Amino acid sequence: MSEGLNLGGATGSNGTSGGNEGLGARSPVIEICGVRKAYRLGNRRVDVLRGVDLIVGRGEFVALRGSSGAGKSTLLHLLAGLDTADEGAVRVASVDLASASPSEASRFRNLKIGVVFQSYHLFPELDALENVCVPARLARRGVDECVARAKTLLERVGLGQRFEHRPRELSGGEQQRVAIARALINRPELILADEPTGNLDSRTGDEIVDLLCSLRAEQDVTLVVATHDSRVASRAPRVIELVDGRVESRLGGWG
Ligand SMILES: Nc1ncnc2c1ncn2[C@@H]1O[C@H](COP(=O)(O)OP(=O)(O)OP(=O)(O)O)[C@@H](O)[C@H]1O
Ligand SMILES: [Mg+2]
Numbered sequence: 001m002s003e004g005l006n007l008g009g010a011t012g013s014n015g016t017s018g019g020n021e022g023l024g025a026r027s028p029v030i031e032i033c034g035v036r037k038a039y040r041l042g043n044r045r046v047d048v049l050r051g052v053d054l055i056v057g058r059g060e061f062v063a064l065r066g067s068s069g070a071g072k073s074t075l076l077h078l079l080a081g082l083d084t085a086d087e088g089a090v091r092v093a094s095v096d097l098a099s100a101s102p103s104e105a106s107r108f109r110n111l112k113i114g115v116v117f118q119s120y121h122l123f124p125e126l127d128a129l130e131n132v133c134v135p136a137r138l139a140r141r142g143v144d145e146c147v148a149r150a151k152t153l154l155e156r157v158g159l160g161q162r163f164e165h166r167p168r169e170l171s172g173g174e175q176q177r178v179a180i181a182r183a184l185i186n187r188p189e190l191i192l193a194d195e196p197t198g199n200l201d202s203r204t205g206d207e208i209v210d211l212l213c214s215l216r217a218e219q220d221v222t223l224v225v226a227t228h229d230s231r232v233a234s235r236a237p238r239v240i241e242l243v244d245g246r247v248e249s250r251l252g253g254w255g
Helices: 072-079 102-112 128-138 143-156 172-184 202-219
Strands: 028-041 044-057 061-065 087-092 113-116 190-194 222-226 238-243 246-251
Touching: 028 072, 028 222, 044 072, 044 222, 044 238, 044 246, 061 072, 061 202, 072 087, 072 190, 072 222, 102 113, 113 172, 128 143, 128 172, 143 172, 172 190, 172 202, 190 202, 202 222
Parallel strands: 061 222, 061 238, 113 190, 190 222
Antiparallel strands: 028 044, 028 087, 238 246
16 A cells, blocks of 8 residues: 555544434444545436445444445445545545555455455356455465365355356356355455345345354454345344435344
8 A cells, every 4th residue: 555545544524414323432444425426428427426425333234225226336336446436535444545546446455345246256267266265365365375264265155065166157146155255255344245145045145144244243344235135134233225326324123
């Protein structure tokens, strides 16, 4: 990480607008203030995020809801440093992602954030075990350590018998579970999961949420999960909803 990055602490941007309730005394892991994002296709412009304010404290589990096209994936991409906001501040683990270069953002993401993409993004030529190892190898961890942890994680998501299967040899739900194991390999502080149960039967989906909740309890991991699944949202103590490009907030289920 270069010295050019703003690594200062919390800015106190805990305004009173939607989405900041329930933080309590926890230090913020996510601080978003006044974020706007539009996509332009030709001469058409889609205003997706129109002034999002959100603070998420360490160890929170936040479910992100909103109708299809509301901007959930867009927001997660901004939090992961995969895209940049047109306006406003996005600070994750005290790092200002707006001032990070793409390579800095990528290194930061690999070390601090576990991302589970809506469409998995597995490497087609790598088997399940190799896919899970990738972030750890990028972080220069030793092969033996990577393989041992990847096997443990794949077993934990119920894929102990699928180490050598490539993505095309796995079902959608199995690919999703490989993606979840991959997101966990570097012991991230923050997990951003985009519809992590979208292709799973309800029992497997419950097991995945159990796994995420136990990581939260064991390691104080912060979870932000975009979901249409009310079973998942009911597990989150805090539910926020994207409506008309802004965050609306309410307390959720039993966590
Ligand atoms: N790269 C892009 N270029 C142009 N428009 C885009 C792009 N990515 C997303 N959009 C548009 O932005 C809006 C928000 O998309 P986004 O994927 O964030 O929604 P979502 O809430 O995740 O929806 P879903 O629940 O269906 O996954 C959509 O209307 C989409 O068409
Ligand atoms: Mg989406």
